[in-house]
Amino acid sequence: MATTTLTPAASAYRSGLYEWLTTTDHKKIGILYIVNSFIFFFLAGVLALGVRAELAVPGLQLLTDEHLYNQLFTMHGTAMLFLFIIPMLAGFANYIVPLQIGAPDMAFPRINALSFWLLPLGGILMFSGFLTGGTAAAGWTGYPPLSEDRPGGLASSGPGMDLWLTGLILIGTASILGAVNFLVTIFKMRAPGMTLFRMPILVWTALVTAVLVLMATPVFTSALIMLFIDRNYGGHFFDPATGGNAILWQNVFWFYSHPAVYVMVLPAMGMVSEILPVFSRKPLFGYKAFIFATAGIGALGFSVWAHHMFTTGSVYLPFFSLMTFLIAVPTGVKMFNWIFTMWRGKLTLSTPLLFALGFLSMFLIGGINGAFSAAVPVDFALHDTYWVVAHLHYVLFGGSVFGVFAGVYYWFPKMTGRMLNETLGKVQFVLMFIGFNLTFFPMHVLGLQGMPRRIADYATTAGWNELNLAATIGGFLIAASTIPFLWNVFVSLRSGPIAGDDPWEGNTLEWATTSPPPPYNFDRLPEIRSERPLFDLRHGLTHPAAVLPVPTDPSVTSPPVVVVDEPVARPARARRTRKEP
Amino acid sequence: MTSRPRSRPAPGAIAIGLIVAALLLLVVIALVLRIDLVAGIRNAFDSLFPVRAATAQGQEIRNLYDIVFYFAAAIFLLVEGLIVWIVIRDRRKPGDNELPAQTHGNNLAEISWTLIPTVIVAFLFYISWQSLNKVEAVSLKPDLTVKAIAGQFQWQFVYLAEDGVTEAFTQVIPQGPGGGLSAPVGRNVLVLLESPDVIHAFYVPRFLYKRDVVPGQVNRFEFRLNEDEAGQTFGGQCAELCGIGHRTMTFEVNALGGAEFDTWLQEQIDKAPASPGPSGSAPPPAATLALVASGIVFDQATLSAPADEPFAIDLDNRDAGIPHDVAIRNDSGLVFNGQDVTGPGKVVDNVPPLAAGAYTFFCTFHANMTGTLTVQ
Numbered sequence: 001m002a003t004t005t006l007t008p009a010a011s012a013y014r015s016g017l018y019e020w021l022t023t024t025d026h027k028k029i030g031i032l033y034i035v036n037s038f039i040f041f042f043l044a045g046v047l048a049l050g051v052r053a054e055l056a057v058p059g060l061q062l063l064t065d066e067h068l069y070n071q072l073f074t075m076h077g078t079a080m081l082f083l084f085i086i087p088m089l090a091g092f093a094n095y096i097v098p099l100q101i102g103a104p105d106m107a108f109p110r111i112n113a114l115s116f117w118l119l120p121l122g123g124i125l126m127f128s129g130f131l132t133g134g135t136a137a138a139g140w141t142g143y144p145p146l147s148e149d150r151p152g153g154l155a156s157s158g159p160g161m162d163l164w165l166t167g168l169i170l171i172g173t174a175s176i177l178g179a180v181n182f183l184v185t186i187f188k189m190r191a192p193g194m195t196l197f198r199m200p201i202l203v204w205t206a207l208v209t210a211v212l213v214l215m216a217t218p219v220f221t222s223a224l225i226m227l228f229i230d231r232n233y234g235g236h237f238f239d240p241a242t243g244g245n246a247i248l249w250q251n252v253f254w255f256y257s258h259p260a261v262y263v264m265v266l267p268a269m270g271m272v273s274e275i276l277p278v279f280s281r282k283p284l285f286g287y288k289a290f291i292f293a294t295a296g297i298g299a300l301g302f303s304v305w306a307h308h309m310f311t312t313g314s315v316y317l318p319f320f321s322l323m324t325f326l327i328a329v330p331t332g333v334k335m336f337n338w339i340f341t342m343w344r345g346k347l348t349l350s351t352p353l354l355f356a357l358g359f360l361s362m363f364l365i366g367g368i369n370g371a372f373s374a375a376v377p378v379d380f381a382l383h384d385t386y387w388v389v390a391h392l393h394y395v396l397f398g399g400s401v402f403g404v405f406a407g408v409y410y411w412f413p414k415m416t417g418r419m420l421n422e423t424l425g426k427v428q429f430v431l432m433f434i435g436f437n438l439t440f441f442p443m444h445v446l447g448l449q450g451m452p453r454r455i456a457d458y459a460t461t462a463g464w465n466e467l468n469l470a471a472t473i474g475g476f477l478i479a480a481s482t483i484p485f486l487w488n489v490f491v492s493l494r495s496g497p498i499a500g501d502d503p504w505e506g507n508t509l510e511w512a513t514t515s516p517p518p519p520y521n522f523d524r525l526p527e528i529r530s531e532r533p534l535f536d537l538r539h540g541l542t543h544p545a546a547v548l549p550v551p552t553d554p555s556v557t558s559p560p561v562v563v564v565d566e567p568v569a570r571p572a573r574a575r576r577t578r579k580e581p
Numbered sequence: 582m583t584s585r586p587r588s589r590p591a592p593g594a595i596a597i598g599l600i601v602a603a604l605l606l607l608v609v610i611a612l613v614l615r616i617d618l619v620a621g622i623r624n625a626f627d628s629l630f631p632v633r634a635a636t637a638q639g640q641e642i643r644n645l646y647d648i649v650f651y652f653a654a655a656i657f658l659l660v661e662g663l664i665v666w667i668v669i670r671d672r673r674k675p676g677d678n679e680l681p682a683q684t685h686g687n688n689l690a691e692i693s694w695t696l697i698p699t700v701i702v703a704f705l706f707y708i709s710w711q712s713l714n715k716v717e718a719v720s721l722k723p724d725l726t727v728k729a730i731a732g733q734f735q736w737q738f739v740y741l742a743e744d745g746v747t748e749a750f751t752q753v754i755p756q757g758p759g760g761g762l763s764a765p766v767g768r769n770v771l772v773l774l775e776s777p778d779v780i781h782a783f784y785v786p787r788f789l790y791k792r793d794v795v796p797g798q799v800n801r802f803e804f805r806l807n808e809d810e811a812g813q814t815f816g817g818q819c820a821e822l823c824g825i826g827h828r829t830m831t832f833e834v835n836a837l838g839g840a841e842f843d844t845w846l847q848e849q850i851d852k853a854p855a856s857p858g859p860s861g862s863a864p865p866p867a868a869t870l871a872l873v874a875s876g877i878v879f880d881q882a883t884l885s886a887p888a889d890e891p892f893a894i895d896l897d898n899r900d901a902g903i904p905h906d907v908a909i910r911n912d913s914g915l916v917f918n919g920q921d922v923t924g925p926g927k928v929v930d931n932v933p934p935l936a937a938g939a940y941t942f943f944c945t946f947h948a949n950m951t952g953t954l955t956v957q
Contacts, residue, residue: 066825066826066828067825070822070824070825070827137825138822139822143779143780143821143822144779145778145779145780145796146779146780146822146823146824150902155779155824240795240796240797240798241778241796244797245797246780246795246796246797247795247798280671280681281673281680281681282681282682282683282684283683283684283685285684285685285686285687286685286686286687286690286691287685287686288686289686289691311782311791311792311793312793312795312800313792313793313795313798313800313801314795314798317713317717318706318710318713321706321709321710321713322706325702325703325705325706326699326702328698328702329695329698329699329702332694332695332698333691333694333695333698335660336690336694337686337691339660339663339664339667340684340687340690342664342667342668342671343667343671343684344671344681344682344684345671345681346671346672346673346674346677346679346680346681347667347668347671347672347673348672348673349668349672357664357668360664361661361664364657364660364661364664365657368653368656368657369653371649371652371653371702371705372646372649372650372653374702374705374706374709375645375646375649375705375706375708375709375712376709376710376713377641377642377645377709377712377713377716378642378645378646378649378709380642380716380789380790380791380792381631381639381642381646381789381790381791383791383820384782384784384791384820384821385820444629445628445629448628448629448630448631448632449628449631449632449786450632450784450786450787450816450818452784452818452819452820454822454827455818455827455828456828457828458828462816539680
């Protein structure tokens with residue numbers, strides 16, 4: 001492995017299905033993750049359209065079987081979180097992280113393949129409930145005793161819930177394996193010169209995410225196993241009718257599922273933090289502050305889980321209220337750092353930046369309305385209403401999904417060698433941005449007016465008609481916005497303009513290799529002297545703000561196997577006032 | 582420098598132009614259709630606030646909401662405005678290959694946007710804690726204690742006597758004429774929440790409050806209806822997914838004046854013992870009506886019975902593990918409440934003579950199981 005004879009131009013990929021099914025290349029696995037996640041995104045999106053169609057007008061028209069309605073939103077939530085957002089971001093990290101740290105692959109390529117292949121398996125298991133008399137229907141939170149197996153159809157008898165549990169256990173296992181792989185890769189396989197404080201922010205967010213997954217997911221997996229025992233082997237962990245405790249599930253579930261929110265949003269933050277500097281032509285403002293804020297969110301993320309349980313009467317409210325308020329602080333630090341990255345920059349409003357701006361402006365709303373839930377008495381009013389549905393979609397759609405699309409448009413040229421069409425991208429962005437706000441903003445108002453979530457119908461006289469109709473129209477607009485996207489991918493894969501190595505003037509190492517990169521990623525690596533090695537390479541000779549140029553040394557061109565963590569003395573940056581034209 | 586051409590039209594300018602044009606168009610449409618713009622904007626602004634609170638505790642929550650809202654709105658406008666302003670101002674001109682100043686950060690800025698938000702959230706935490714203490718306070722001696730029992734998929738309200746233990750009267754009709762949770766205005770009402778099956782939540786939007794009903798534990802909260810709400814009725818609903826009939830688990834709260842409430846409660850208590858028991862040594866029934874409960878529905882939507890004569894209802898519950906019963910009500914309230922039977926099983930209820938008229942028969946466990954009983 002010390003040297004590789006492959007030249008970047010030579011295609012070392014064996015073609016064909018067999019290669020994709022057996023690959024251990026992190027880039028192919030990353031693409032598998034992304035494609036698999038998009039398939040479940042569309043599937044779960046169709047389920048959401050069913051929910052919105054039913055709610056468009058009062059009365060039961062479409063889903064007269066309310067049990068089916070409950071299945072739809074249960075599977076929508078479960079699939080969007082566990083089969084779309086988390087794996088999608090893991091897929092991007094899989095593709096990008098080794099490239100950004102100058103590594104030839106992940107540390108454990110075969111474990112990497114295993115952790116991917118568990119996902120479609122788990123997903124198929126969960127969805128196969130539709131063929132066996134009904135999937136899980138207790139909400140994605142699966143609160144017992146409703147999720148227990150009791151006679152009479154008033155709980156969750158039937159195999160759907162067991163399939164749901166089994167699928168989630170597999171997916172959780174995949175996450176844990178992936179987290180170990182990321183930790184080892186990031187700590188042991190960085191290129192010479194890539195010190196911790198020179199790692200790109202996306203790598204940092206992947207690192208913190210991996211820590212969160214490693215600490216939280218085993219707890220969740222144990223809860224899933226306990227519920228499985230309850231249902232199948234006569235356990236009574238969560239069933240008060242037989243001496244169990246229903247609230248115990250909620251504690252264990254949210255101990256995972258709240259940190260999981262950060263698993264779902266930190267890597268998207270990382271992607272946005274890569275895109276904003278490139279399209280502003282400036283470094284990330286407050287690089288270290290950003291890292292500390294990321295670590296702070298990760299740490300605080302473990303002490304806020306019970307804010308999902310304020311109305312249970314079983315938690316000490318002020319502590320979790322304080323912690324939830326506090327987590328706004330590092331999030332705010334990030335927001336200001338992003339904004340001041342753009343400040344007096346030179347912005348190019350390409351599609352990646354548009355989606356990144358969508359992330360900033362929508363995640364802002366999701367973050368701010370989180371403060372309402374942190375104020376416990378206000379949460380009493382808003383909990384389990386459509387306000388919460390609005391809030392979580394502003395975080396996970398307005399945040400994560402916009403971040404994901406920013407990442408798709410940004411890295412598609414690297415992954416495929418071809419550019420996506422800008423016009424189609426902008427059409428998609430405008431449709432999705434309008435559709436998203438039309439769907440989810442009215443839900444705030446519905447919640448304030450008292451509409452609970454997870455109901456299939458509402459009274460004509462409740463005064464919720466217009467807003468529900470607006471939300472449904474918005475939902476279909478979101479669906480429509482995926483058409484230009486799919487068409488864009490389809491057309492651009494065939495006839496998009498050739499991207500070249502570095503179409504965006506990127507800052508990080510993935511832009512130093514070919515598009516797509518060769519199997520071992522790098523033929524040669526530039527010297528790493530800051531968190532922007534390619535910027536230094538590009539501007540080193542001409543720009544006084546850049547780190548001093550270093551002549552390319554042929555001895556560091558082979559894929560690195562040794563981690564060199566020695567701090568390289570960094571020359572003081574020359575201060576430079578803004579040039580007035 | 583790479584030489585990728587960047588000679589696109591300024592899309593930001595086009596977007597801003599489109600937004601301005603759209604806003605102007607909306608204004609023109611509003612003027613043409615003579616829509617009251619000012620009222621529209623005021624309504625839109627009001628819709629960002631919760632519904633008017635009906636209780637003292639709800640008002641407390643509303644006050645807190647307003648403070649949080651104005652902080653949130655100010656921060657939102659500041660940050661969103663900053664983003665929009667930067668995007669308008671700091672765009673790259675076509676052909677401009679000059680790098681902007683490479684600012685890497687500013688410690689003073691980082692410290693200030695760490696400390697200022699910390700102070701703000703500490704303040705918000707403090708006031709919400711104060712507010713929480715008021716909302717969660719429970720009187721040593723409440724004026725009235727009601728046990729709210731939430732089962733799949735029906736509410737029952739048990740009024741307790743002054744000792745707080747003895748059950749004085751059970752309201753099995755959660756809403757509609759003669760039903761609902763009736764409560765006096767201006768008095769402290771303690772609610773104890775119990776569930777025999779899964780988790781539910783007691784939620785009245787006009788209270789701005791909800792509390793989970795958790796099997797295996799008794800949750801409690803107190804409310805005091807505002808004096809000016811006497812005569813009002815508020816809708817309530819289960820807010821925690823509890824299964825297939827979750828949506829149907831609605832109820833009503835009737836606010837009564839103090840004296841009116843006392844009279845009402847005494848009437849109900851007086852009526853309760855007289856309320857026909859499940860069985861008795863009554864004369865043999867003049868008729869027997871067969872009724873089957875299966876799949877959480879009754880097999881019949883209409884029944885008829887002779888007037889002024891006792892009759893019997895033969896209930897066949899075929900839902901394994903699920904309780905059903907038959908109760909009869911009319912506009913004045915409950916007139917009969919039959920025996921509970923868990924399926925599979927049968928029970929025969931002897932119903933005392935009823936005056937001619939239209940009644941509703943229903944299952945007290947499942948709000949969707951109702952039908953019409955015609956007595957003639």
